[in-house]
Amino acid sequence: xxxxxxxxxxxxxxxxxxxxxxxxxxxxxxxxxxxxxxxxxxxxxxxxxxxxxxxxxxxxxxxxxxxxxxxxxxxxxxxxxxxxxxxxxxxxxxxxxxxxxxxxxxxxxxxxxxxxxxxxxxxxxxxxxxxxxxxxxxxxxxxxxxxxxxxxxxxxxxxxxxxxxxxxxxxxxxxxxxxxxxxxxxxxxxxxxxxxxxxxxxxxxxxxxxxxxxxxxxxxxxxxxxxxxxxxxxxxxxxxxxxxxxxxxxxxxxxxxxxxxxxxxxxxxxxxxxxxxxxxxxxxxxxxxxxxxxxxxxxxxxxxxxxxxxxxxxxxxxxxxxxxxxxxxxxxxxxxxxxxxxxxxxxxxxxxxxxxxxxxxxxxxxxxxxxxxxxxxxxxxxxxxxxxxxxxxxxxxxxxxxxxxxxxxxxxxxxxxxxxxxx
Numbered sequence: 001x002x003x004x005x006x007x008x009x010x011x012x013x014x015x016x017x018x019x020x021x022x023x024x025x026x027x028x029x030x031x032x033x034x035x036x037x038x039x040x041x042x043x044x045x046x047x048x049x050x051x052x053x054x055x056x057x058x059x060x061x062x063x064x065x066x067x068x069x070x071x072x073x074x075x076x077x078x079x080x081x082x083x084x085x086x087x088x089x090x091x092x093x094x095x096x097x098x099x100x101x102x103x104x105x106x107x108x109x110x111x112x113x114x115x116x117x118x119x120x121x122x123x124x125x126x127x128x129x130x131x132x133x134x135x136x137x138x139x140x141x142x143x144x145x146x147x148x149x150x151x152x153x154x155x156x157x158x159x160x161x162x163x164x165x166x167x168x169x170x171x172x173x174x175x176x177x178x179x180x181x182x183x184x185x186x187x188x189x190x191x192x193x194x195x196x197x198x199x200x201x202x203x204x205x206x207x208x209x210x211x212x213x214x215x216x217x218x219x220x221x222x223x224x225x226x227x228x229x230x231x232x233x234x235x236x237x238x239x240x241x242x243x244x245x246x247x248x249x250x251x252x253x254x255x256x257x258x259x260x261x262x263x264x265x266x267x268x269x270x271x272x273x274x275x276x277x278x279x280x281x282x283x284x285x286x287x288x289x290x291x292x293x294x295x296x297x298x299x300x301x302x303x304x305x306x307x308x309x310x311x312x313x314x315x316x317x318x319x320x321x322x323x324x325x326x327x328x329x330x331x332x333x334x335x336x337x338x339x340x341x342x343x344x345x346x347x348x349x350x351x352x353x354x355x356x357x358x359x360x361x362x363x364x365x366x367x368x369x370x371x372x373x374x375x376x377x378x379x380x381x382x383x384x385x386x387x388x389x390x391x392x393x394x395x396x397x398x399x400x401x402x403x404x405x406x407x408x409x410x411x412x413x414x415x416x417x418x419x420x421x422x423x
Contacts, residue, residue: 001205001374006030008192008203010180010217012037013045014359015351016209017163018366024170026370031172032201034193036179036213041160044290046211046329048157049232050270051260052359053250055088055151056116057107062382064110066361073363074154078166082159085152086261087249089133091124091145093311096255100400104145104254111148120150134248139312143253153250153260156359163362180210180217183348190348193217205373207349208342212328214352215287218342225338225353226288226391228277228403229326231297233305235269235319242267245313255400256308268323269316273304276401277331277356278409279392288392290328291406297324299411324415329356333391339368340378340385349373350385355396 007023009016012035020033041048054074056067074083090107092100111117124130124145130137133147167174179196183206192202208218212227237245242262252258257273278298279288302321309317332338332353342348351369358365368383378384392403 001376003027004030005205006203007032007205007207008201009033009207009209010193011035011042011209011211011213012040012164012174012176013042013209013211014047014160014362015211015354015365015369016207017160017167018362018364019207019209019351019369020167020172020174020366021163021170022366022370023373024167024172029171032203033167033172033174034178034180034195034201035174035176038177040164040176041157044211044213044294044328045160046327046354046356047160047359047362049327050156050234050263050268051153052156053088053151053252053258054083054154054360055148055250056111057088057090057148057151058110058357059103059106061110063357064114066364068114068116070361070364076363078162079159079363082155082162083152084155084261085150086247087133088148088151089124089130089145089249089251090148091143091253093253093255094142096253097400100254108146117148117150120148122147122149134251136245136248137251137312139310139314141311143311147249151250154359154362159362183217185345188344189346203347205347205349207351207369207373209351211352211354212290212330214330214350215285215289218350219285219287220342221350221352223287223390223392224386225330225332226279227290227328228279228288228331228356229290229294229328229406230275230277230356231273231301232323232325232327233271233297233302233321234323235271235316236322237262237267237269239267242269245269251312253308253311256311257304259308259312271305271308273301273308274400275301275304276396276399276403277329278326279403279405281405282407291326294326294328295324296412296414297326298409299413302413321413322415324413329354331355331391331396333386333389333394335396336382338385339372339383341372341376343385343387
């Protein structure tokens with residue numbers, strides 16, 4: 001690929017920004033990014049979040065290796081301010097289903113023999129074991145699992161902002177408030193895109209990094225990836241309450257949910273329930289795509305959040321929840337990424353299938369996309385376009401529960417001020 005190649009990237013989330021950054025750093029000067037959101041970080045980006053888990057535990061050793069490389073990159077100057085190595089408490093509650101226990105064991109097996117984790121893994125088999133790694137927790141927590149001190153979390157939105165600024169400094173052009181209406185072609189060659197405002201952008205190579213919204217621009221992806229939502233809730237703590245929880249490990253009961261130490265600026269505690277995810281097939285295309293309104297969570301997930309808090313921090317279990325919303329990801333059938341040229345088209349690359357485990361790769365994923373573009377083909381079979389695969393028809397091994405479509409959810413919970421605004 002010639003250094004003067006004009007490159008158009010659609011989407012300024014985790015995949016898009018990382019791709020722009022790596023290409024610009026490698027000396028490609030003609031890079032334009034179009035982003036639907038009028039604000040940054042993008043409203044729909046899964047990376048636009050207080051925090052994301054950084055860990056190398058995977059059922060598949062291939063991804064464990066990639067995660068370790070990414071975690072090393074999180075310690076380089078651009079990313080280091082946003083990496084917090086608080087450790088990772090990964091367990092199952094006493095009521096966990098067998099599927100959850102098997103998944104946890106596979107995750108542990110993927111790292112326990114690696115030299116990087118020598119003296120980093122502590123078994124958790126009793127309440128006393130939990131007290132030793134997280135003395136702030138006061139709930140019963142009859143959990144079993146392990147504590148990994150070589151893990152933590154990223155301040156996600158802040159890290160995205162840093163990469164955005166780095167891209168601008170490297171000469172990348174980023175247009176916000178620029179939703180794409182359609183791709184444009186000359187025969188089988190993709191030559192760019194047209195925005196909903198009618199502005200046309202031409203490029204030699206167009207890269208689609210549209211996350212859960214991909215199907216709205218590339219319907220031929222079909223159900224190879226599906227938009228899937230995960231609930232998120234928050235609690236506003238006082239300064240004293242936040243101080244008591246400062247430095248707690250990322251805490252994840254695979255069958256209940258997970259949370260992080262409070263945000264260091266706002267004292268907000270983020271909590272996510274365990275579940276298999278929600279789809280939204282009520283769309284003109286019949287593909288699962290993000291809802292126009294994502295400021296809610298199902299009542300069953302709010303109950304799960306409170307159950308998790310009763311197990312860990314019972315004093316907070318009945319506190320008001322704020323910032324209720326669902327976070328949209330693009331799930332593939334096998335939780336593999338799809339990083340490939342679109343079959344039957346020239347000049348069109350797709351980067352998708354984050355499957356809720358991509359943010360940790362922010363420092364590195366763009367390098368994989370750059371390599372693909374320079375080689376002109378995908379050498380890794382696992383990351384190729386998989387025509388005919390159906391992410392809606394599989395039971396993801398590490399997800400607990402069953403996927404539900406939002407049309408079948410009757411009881412939604414919103415923040416009180418949003419309820420008033422709708423009345």
